[in-house]
Amino acid sequence: MSVLLDIQNLRIQFPGVDVPAVSGLDLQISAGETLALVGESGSGKSVSALAALRLLPKSAAVSGSITLAGVDMLTAPEALLRDVRGTKAAIIFQEPMTALNPLHTVERQVGETLQQKYRLTGPTLRARIIELLSEVGIDAPETRLASFPHQLSGGQRQRVMIAAALAGDPDLLIADEPTTALDVTLQVQILALLKALQTKRGMGLLLITHDLNVVRRMADRVIVMQRGLAVEEGTAAGVMQHPQHAYTQALIAAEPSGAPAPVPADADSVLEARDVKVWFPIKKGVLRRTVGYLKGVDGISLSLKAGETLGVVGESGSGKSTLGYALIGLLAAQGVISIADVDLSRLSGRALRPHRRHFQIVFQDPYGALNPRLAVGDLIGEGLDLHKLEPTAAGRDAKIVAVMREVGLDPEMRHRYPHEFSGGQRQRIAIARALILQPRIIVLDEPTSALDRSVQAQVIALLRDLQAKHGIAYVFISHDLAVVRAMSHRILVMRHGKIVEEGSAEAIFTNPQASYTRLLLEASKA
Amino acid sequence: MVKISPLTRRRWHTFRRNRRGYVSTLIFALLFALTLFAEVIANDRPIIVKSDAGLFFPIVTSYAETDFGGDFPTEPDYRDPYFAELVKEKNGWMIWPLIPFAFDTVSKDLGGQAPSKPDGQHWLGTDDQARDVLARLIYGFRISVLFGLCLTAISAVIGVGVGAIQGYYGGWIDLGLQRFIEVWGGLPTLYLLIILAAVVTPNFWWLLGLMALFSWMALEGVVRAEVLRVRNFDYVRAARALGASDGIILIRHVLPNAMVATVTFLPFLMNSSISVLTSLDFLGFGLPPGSPSLGELLAQGKNNIQAPWLGITGFIVLASLLTLLVFMGEAVRDAFDPRRDQR
Numbered sequence: 001m002s003v004l005l006d007i008q009n010l011r012i013q014f015p016g017v018d019v020p021a022v023s024g025l026d027l028q029i030s031a032g033e034t035l036a037l038v039g040e041s042g043s044g045k046s047v048s049a050l051a052a053l054r055l056l057p058k059s060a061a062v063s064g065s066i067t068l069a070g071v072d073m074l075t076a077p078e079a080l081l082r083d084v085r086g087t088k089a090a091i092i093f094q095e096p097m098t099a100l101n102p103l104h105t106v107e108r109q110v111g112e113t114l115q116q117k118y119r120l121t122g123p124t125l126r127a128r129i130i131e132l133l134s135e136v137g138i139d140a141p142e143t144r145l146a147s148f149p150h151q152l153s154g155g156q157r158q159r160v161m162i163a164a165a166l167a168g169d170p171d172l173l174i175a176d177e178p179t180t181a182l183d184v185t186l187q188v189q190i191l192a193l194l195k196a197l198q199t200k201r202g203m204g205l206l207l208i209t210h211d212l213n214v215v216r217r218m219a220d221r222v223i224v225m226q227r228g229l230a231v232e233e234g235t236a237a238g239v240m241q242h243p244q245h246a247y248t249q250a251l252i253a254a255e256p257s258g259a260p261a262p263v264p265a266d267a268d269s270v271l272e273a274r275d276v277k278v279w280f281p282i283k284k285g286v287l288r289r290t291v292g293y294l295k296g297v298d299g300i301s302l303s304l305k306a307g308e309t310l311g312v313v314g315e316s317g318s319g320k321s322t323l324g325y326a327l328i329g330l331l332a333a334q335g336v337i338s339i340a341d342v343d344l345s346r347l348s349g350r351a352l353r354p355h356r357r358h359f360q361i362v363f364q365d366p367y368g369a370l371n372p373r374l375a376v377g378d379l380i381g382e383g384l385d386l387h388k389l390e391p392t393a394a395g396r397d398a399k400i401v402a403v404m405r406e407v408g409l410d411p412e413m414r415h416r417y418p419h420e421f422s423g424g425q426r427q428r429i430a431i432a433r434a435l436i437l438q439p440r441i442i443v444l445d446e447p448t449s450a451l452d453r454s455v456q457a458q459v460i461a462l463l464r465d466l467q468a469k470h471g472i473a474y475v476f477i478s479h480d481l482a483v484v485r486a487m488s489h490r491i492l493v494m495r496h497g498k499i500v501e502e503g504s505a506e507a508i509f510t511n512p513q514a515s516y517t518r519l520l521l522e523a524s525k526a
Numbered sequence: 527m528v529k530i531s532p533l534t535r536r537r538w539h540t541f542r543r544n545r546r547g548y549v550s551t552l553i554f555a556l557l558f559a560l561t562l563f564a565e566v567i568a569n570d571r572p573i574i575v576k577s578d579a580g581l582f583f584p585i586v587t588s589y590a591e592t593d594f595g596g597d598f599p600t601e602p603d604y605r606d607p608y609f610a611e612l613v614k615e616k617n618g619w620m621i622w623p624l625i626p627f628a629f630d631t632v633s634k635d636l637g638g639q640a641p642s643k644p645d646g647q648h649w650l651g652t653d654d655q656a657r658d659v660l661a662r663l664i665y666g667f668r669i670s671v672l673f674g675l676c677l678t679a680i681s682a683v684i685g686v687g688v689g690a691i692q693g694y695y696g697g698w699i700d701l702g703l704q705r706f707i708e709v710w711g712g713l714p715t716l717y718l719l720i721i722l723a724a725v726v727t728p729n730f731w732w733l734l735g736l737m738a739l740f741s742w743m744a745l746e747g748v749v750r751a752e753v754l755r756v757r758n759f760d761y762v763r764a765a766r767a768l769g770a771s772d773g774i775i776l777i778r779h780v781l782p783n784a785m786v787a788t789v790t791f792l793p794f795l796m797n798s799s800i801s802v803l804t805s806l807d808f809l810g811f812g813l814p815p816g817s818p819s820l821g822e823l824l825a826q827g828k829n830n831i832q833a834p835w836l837g838i839t840g841f842i843v844l845a846s847l848l849t850l851l852v853f854m855g856e857a858v859r860d861a862f863d864p865r866r867d868q869r
Contacts (some may be wrong), residue, residue, distance in 0.1 A: 328767060356769035369760035373782045383768045433764065 004172045004204040005029045005052060005089065010064040012047055012056070012228075021047045023228040024064075029172060034198065034205040036215045036236065038251070039225035040452035041423070045208045048225075049174050052206075053085050069171060086113050086168035094177040096157035100149040106133070106160050107145040113167035132163040137193055154316070155186040159193070166197065172204040173197075179214065183315040183479060184523040191218060210452060212252060216240055224248045254454040256486040259505075261468040263308045263489055270440045270473050271304035271327065271359075276335040278319075278326045278497075296322035297333070298497035306440065307467060309474040311488030311505065313481065313520065319497035320477045324443040327475060328359045340440055357387050360434030364446035366426035370418040376429055377414030380404065383437040403436045407462060424455035428462070435466065443475045448483055460486055481524040485509055493517050537861040547857020550850045561668040568625035568661035571604045577618020585623075605631070625649075627658035629665040629818035641826075641833040651835045653826050659839055665818035667843065670800050673734065677799040678792055680738040685745025686781070686788060692746070693753025693784075694776055700750075707743055715740050719811045727814055737802060741795070748791055752784035759783075786862045793855030797848055804844060820844050 005028065012022040022044040029035045037045040050056050052066055054073050066073040069088040071080060093099040100109055110129045114120045120128055126145070133141035136159040149157055158178065165173060175194060179187040195218060198205050207218055215222055219236040224247065232245040243249045277300075279293040297319045304310050312320045326333035329344050329352050337344045339359055344352060360383075363369040370379055381400050383389075390396040401411040407428040418426060427447060434442050444463070448456040460483065467474060476487045484491060484505075491508045493501040493516065501514040512518045542548050566573060571584035579595050584604060591602040594609070595616055602609050605626065613620055627633065627648075633656045636642050640656035650659040692700045715737075722728055722736060756762065757780055765775050806812035807821025808828075820840060827837025 325763075330763060330767060350771075353769040353771065356767060359767075361764065361767045363760040363764065365760060369764055371761045371765075371779050371783065374778075382765070382770070386769050386774070430764070433768070437768070 003028050003030050004069060005206070006065075006067040007048070007052065008065045008067075010048060010051060010066065011062070012044070012051055013061045015059050015061075020228055021060075022051070025225070025228075025230055027223060027230075029204040029206055031171060031204050032198070032202045034207060034218055034220045036207045036209060036219035036222040037225060038209060038212070038215055038222055040210060040251075040454065042227075043225040044228040045225050046176050049091065049176055049206060049208055052174065053089060053091060054081055055091075086170065087117055088170060089172040089174060090165035090168060090170040091174040091176060092158075092161045092165045092178050095181050096154065096161045097149065097181075099161055100157060100164075102149050104148070105145065106147050106149075106152070109149075109160060110164045110167055113164065117168050128167075129163075132166055133160070135166065135197070136160070136163045137189075138163070154182055155189060158182060158186075158190055162190075162193065162197070166201075169201075170203065172206065174206045174208070176208045177210070178207075180209070180211070184481070185315065185519060187214075188523045194218070212240070212255070212453075224251070250454055254457045256457055256460055256482045258464075258486050260309055260464050260487055260489060261307075263305055264471075267305040267307050267471070269303055270306050270340055271302070271475075272336070272338045273303070273327060274301045274336040276300045276323065276326055276333050276337060278322050278331055278333045295319075295497045297326055299335075300492075300494075300497075300499055302492060302502075304441065304473045304475065306473055307471040308490070309467065309476050309488045311484040311491040312475060312477045312494060313479065313484055313491060314494035314500075315479060315520075318494045320494050321445050322497075323494070324361070324445050324475055324477050328361055328441070328443055329356070330361070354387070357383065357389075357437040358439050359441040359443070360437060360439040361443040361445060362427070362430045362434055362447045365450050366423050366430055367418075367450075369430050370426055372418055375415050375417055376409075376421070379418070379429060380414070380432045380436055383433065387437065389437075399436060403432045406466070407432045407435065408458075422455075423451050424459060427451060427455075427459055431459075431462070431466070435470075438470070439472065441473045441475065443477070445477045446479070447476075449478065449480055456483065463487065481509075481520065493520070540863075541857050541861035544857040544860050547853045547855075547860070550853035551857065554847075554850045554854060557667065558671055561664050561671070564664045564668050565623075565628075567623055568627060568629070568658070568664050569623045570626060570628040570631040572620040572622050575613060575618060575620040577613050577616035579616055579618070625658065625661050625664075627661040629662045630657060630816060631661065632656050633658065641830055641836060643833075644835055650839050651833065653823070653836060654830050654833070659823070659836065662818040662823065663820075663839065663843060666820045666823060667847070669730070669813070669818065670803060670820050670847070673730065673803045674796040674800040676734055677737055677741055677802075678796040680734070681742040681745055681795060681799075682788065682792065684738070684742035686749050686785075688742065689746040689749025690753050690776055690781055690784070693750040694757055694772070694780060696754070707746065710740070711743050713740070716811070719806065723811055728812070729814055733803065733806065733812060737799070741799065741802075744795055744798070745788060745791060748787045749784060752787050753780055756780050756783045790855070790859045790862050793851050793858055797851045797855070800847065800851075820847075 007025060007027040010022055010025040011020055013020040025048055027035070037048065039045045047056065051062055052068060052073065056062065062074060068084060071084050073081070076084070107129055110132055111125055114125055114128055129145065130141045133144060138144055138156060138159050152160065178194065179190050182190060191214060194205065197203070207214070209215060215236055222234065222236045222239050223230050224232040224239065224245065226247045232239060232243065232248045239248060240252065243252055276297055278297040279295050281290040282292045282294055283289065284291045300323060302310065312323060314320045322331060325331040327337060333345065335345060342355055344355065347355070377400050380403060381396055384396055384399060390399055400414060404411045404414060409425065409428050409432065418429065421429065448459050451459060463474070464487070466472060474487070476484060478484050488505045491503065491505050492499055493508070493514065495516055501508065501512065501517045508517060509521070512521055560567065565585055569585055573583070573585055575582040575584060575594070577594065579593065582589055582593070588601050590600060591598045594602060594612055596602060596612055633648070633652060636652065636656055640652050641654045642648060642652045644651040648658050648660070650663065653659055653662065688703060692703050719728070719736060722732065726732060762775055762779050765779050803812060804821035804824070807819040808825045810825065812821055813819050820843060823836060823840035824844070827840050830836055
């Protein structure tokens with residue numbers, strides 16, 4: 001088999017960064033082969049792929065050799081590079097919403113390459129576009145030609161991206177986290193599509209991912225990267241079953257496991273919600289009359305005891321985050337929500353404020369959840385100031401230090417700013433900010449999905465410890481079933497704002513009743 | 527909180543790395559600092575007079591001629607040769623400013639007709655009322671920059687306030703204010719100034735007030751957009767969940783993070799403030815007659831084409847001032863651009 005892409009001793013350094021992004025990577029892909037590049041964020045896997053097509057900014061210092069289909073990519077002139085990109089190798093990105101031009105129709109997105117490379121026009125161009133769209137599994141492609149990206153679903157967008165990448169008939173397809181932004185059921189479909197296309201066209205596939213399930217399912221060979229270095233290389237099955245390097249072992253072991261501490265039998269009920277509804281009015285016309293409602297949450301009842309975790313599972317758009325926001329009064333909701341016997345739904349914004357210390361929230365994105373202009377100590381202490389819990393500076397400082405120790409942060413770091421911390425540390429800061437108020441309930445809105453697997457496991461362990469120690473009740477919102485299983489006592493499966501299934505974690509995972517739950521479970525096991 | 531955040535330090539570093547902008551800032555700061563002491567640099571009174579009659583500071587206090595041993599109980603004409611002799615008689619001396627003319631000093635001893643050409647006495651010549659151009663320039667520069675600073679500061683306060691309220695609350699408040707701004711922005715400022723000139727004598731403060739009524743809108747849109755963006759961040763939601771009131775959220779979390787666009791905009795806003803005052807002065811609707819101003823100098827240049835030093839001087843000074851500010855603005859923009867470091 002011919003080698004499509006040959007990378008020797010690749011080194012990449014960005015200006016102003018001391019540590020090289022990639023330091024000495026060797027990589028070969030042959031036709032028809034799938035190579036997975038695995039590693040946590042910042043390990044240099046995406047950067048290497050971009051370098052293979054010379055798509056990095058000019059300021060990046062790249063050395064070594066990259067040969068793609070016989071072309072030396074590091075010295076080739078720009079005109080030759082343009083020929084190579086698209087026809088020899090094409091790339092699909094993680095987030096199809098931003099990778100597609102929002103102002104171009106599907107026809108233009110896919111047709112662009114065809115026009116430039118093959119000079120197709122008129123009916124032949126259109127016929128080829130339709131052919132490509134049906135190849136990637138878009139139903140009734142004729143009707144989709146005039147659609148804009150925002151009119152497509154996430155899965156359809158990713159399919160259009162793939163069609164656009166295939167337009168130049170590339171020998172090598174680089175897929176940079178192609179399914180990370182998609183729901184689990186869609187992930188399975190897209191991966192199956194990629195596999196089928198590869199077999200049919202005999203393409204090489206360079207798959208960049210952090211998800212070991214994807215590796216198991218797709219890859220022939222795998223390279224594990226850590227801090228810009230390939231630490232392990234081998235067949236996918238071999239590496240997965242007998243990892244040699246400590247880092248690979250840690251990655252595989254970091255799959256979430258275990259179960260939360262059992263709820264004490266005599267635990268008090270802390271949250272009682274009946275028939276909660278969050279309807280967003282849809283307004284139309286000049287007079288903005290309400291013509292209908294978007295039912296974000298449509299009549300959900302639930303209860304929660306101290307020390308208990310309720311996992312809320314569903315795909316994006318199922319209303320699980322909306323429910324979380326409604327429960328702690330961040331969104332106006334109808335119905336009865338009482339926390340510790342105080343009916344929140346009857347309180348106005350101002351009257352609600354003193355009660356807020358009893359229910360806190362931790363968000364998904366640890367980068368967006370911390371004000372970049374406040375030192376970490378001030379971020380964590382903000383709740384104390386707002387509720388005037390610690391009038392003296394010394395007492396405030398002592399509490400901040402204590403809570404930082406509790407979440408596993410060095411208290412010496414309290415004068416630093418959020419950008420100096422890693423994702424996992426930031427999530428600990430966010431947890432500390434909630435914890436310092438000694439809340440009864442914490443809503444955890446996908447707290448681990450922006451984190452690498454190994455960090456995820458640490459955060460889950462931390463959350464379980466804190467629960468056992470303080471008897472906090474969690475509402476744990478996630479689409480990641482493995483994480484939910486490791487955290488939850490009871491699980492609530494949501495779809496279109498309604499409860500599909502509800503029960504103990506054990507029952508849901510071993511004996512799911514609703515067909516939708518079964519579908520989710522199968523997809524996550526794949 | 528004396529500690530400078532690393533972000534601020536990085537921005538300062540980027541700012542300094544833009545050589546052109548950094549040097550422009552230094553030059554501008556130097557010029558502004560110098561012109562702040564215009565009275566000491568260009569004045570028709572000596573800085574210090576020392577004679578047997580005592581020690582005098584005519585720039586600071588006004589004295590009568592009798593104080594110096596003269597005849598009249600009125601303020602002396604310090605530039606009169608008679609006064610110099612008077613001091614000499616009393617074994618005294620005096621220190622004159624570098625330019626012995628104030629902006630309104632009329633030179634009666636010009637060789638020819640005003641406006642006179644640049645010479646040893648009047649380095650940049652005189653205008654058509656025999657006043658020293660350099661002295662007027664120094665005072666005019668100061669008043670332009672001060673006007674620009676004041677107008678920018680006022681516009682920033684109002685613009686940020688209104689923009690923040692609009693962006694944060696949205697809905698009907700936003701809609702109402704937005705419509706108001708559209709109407710308000712359509713009012714013809716120049717006609718209002720002409721009407722004002724008919725009712726009162728427009729001075730510095732009148733002009734400042736009237737211009738401030740309109741110039742804040744330049745910033746309002748930028749701040750509104752920034753606040754709209756920032757208010758949806760999770761840390762704002764987290765602050766609400768912590769129990770923070772709207773006011774605290776705005777001041778502590780939203781505004782500081784929405785300030786980047788504002789700060790970047792300020793040098794350019796100051797630029798336009800200065801041009802507005804200059805054009806008003808040029809048209810004759812600006813500062814009261816006799817005031818030193820760049821616009822008035824340009825108008826003189828236009829009316830006295832036979833005296834090109836007037837127009838050329840005005841043009842060079844105004845162009846340099848505006849260019850300095852644009853370079854400063856560019857450096858500030860670079861400093862606040864987060865992607866700058868990565869390129």
